[in-house]
Amino acid sequence: MKKTMLSVIGAALIGSTGLASAEELNLQLNWTAGGDHAPIYYALQEGWYDEAGVELTVRQGSGSGAAATALDVGQTEIAIIDTPTALQFLARGSKFTGVMVAYNDNAAGLYWRRSSGIETIKDIAGRSIGAPAFDATRQMWVPAARALGVDPESVNWVNLQPTGKVAALQSGAVDVTTHFYSVHFIYEDIFGDDLGFALLRDHGMNTYSLAYYVADSVIKGKEEAVRNFVQTTQRAFAFCLETPDPCSQALSSAVSMRQSDAARQLEYAARVMPGVGNDLPLGSWNMDRIKADYTVVREAYDLGEFDATTKFTNDFIDESIAYPGM
Template structure:
């Protein structure tokens, strides 16, 4: 046999056997169980984009922004998705966390009620029962919310319920209103129909950043290139899924055993608040002025140690060439 042919065949075999990029483990905790806004992550995983970038990504299901912030603060995970006000509260309590990617440029928090309860608008909430877990993101900033909608924060009665019991509690009349993320808006539409009343906070005077990807100082310094790769792949995935949602919702439903129709509708509604109204920044990038406004909101609502809001985020990991699709 020709020696050159043998050598070439062996070289080709070695090239095919060797991985294109050495992969390093990296863990990401979700803010909650996987939903529509996480579809880009699962699509990128299904396409091998993270692997191609050298990232062996582990996605960990979450149990609320507070739990995700706690896990990140004590180095249990490399990155976590956290509601921005919650993250700033943790930062003000000494956590060394750092925002690297904005998922929801507009607040996805909304207030839901039944019109048959006598509530026609948020102005009618006083005297009624609102239900949510004590750790609910919107409940945590109820003071600023009440101020924005011009009601006394003490004029409503809060009832503690489980996160998964909101719709049932509202349906049964155990509560008159609740707070929820806009990505599941369709569930309320299906259950309550014409009896549904709703207000999105961004349309009622309060629009902090919503879900945001955070890392911490240790990871940012020690795994800099991994963080950069995760952010770049996530940007690319968000860009794709905002223009081509079907394969992304399919990847989500396949990965977490969610009904395909539910995954598609969750992504549809999440996509309405992900880009942000009038936002011209690259995908995932922070506006320093908005972060400063969010810091003011949090510092007035909670007892925190003052800090420079510019230290709570960085745009250094953002690929500025990746933009939101034109709306």
């Protein structure tokens, strides 16, 4: 905790000096704004990016694949991407680099109704799973299924709109659906004791999840701005994980979300962001995990040899910023 508070003070002092002129940077979210983006909106509201000399523009997203594509073709400078998706792009030659972790643990889960006859994850064999074609869990289904002890070919995938998952599960149109843990409370509220759930992290599929990636050309041309962005974002995450209420309020105000929903999304996201057993500075990568993650992705997509650690860096991280309580 002491390290976190000292870091916040230090960042504020550095930011107060500012730069001669603000450097513009644009960020594309992985999806429409939710609880895990609250630190960004709080830092914007409080002027922390401005103080650090960064004029940040935030764009809503439509999936990690879309965010990675936008970053790859120069439509954005920074993007939040699910790391297994990013690794696919990087192995095929995309020119961007991971600079900060948002979710240290895999936040993806599978949801079902117990009344449908599914008691444990093994019972999904022969059932239907509803999700968009670009859904993160669907994209990584082969290694995920193996980790779960399920034959990957034993389920039938059904295409759904991203906003149609809960309704499809309610109606019985699908037996199972997928979602990130940040919206777990919605399923709890709707299904109550009938809810069945499996977090991939807890079943042997614990790849890094959402993280911040920056185009290599931007790192080269705006290195100081990237460093200021990363360290300001670290500062915001440290604050919001420890003091969530003002951050959920900032998110609610910025994107017209009910404050209660914003608060609960941040609460649930915070349960998987720091990572089980993780003692690294906030947002830092463990390169051994990157290697292991690429092994999983490589096998899933029949990719070639690639030293994934060359496309991830802790160089922009302020190592004095710790997760609250660490």
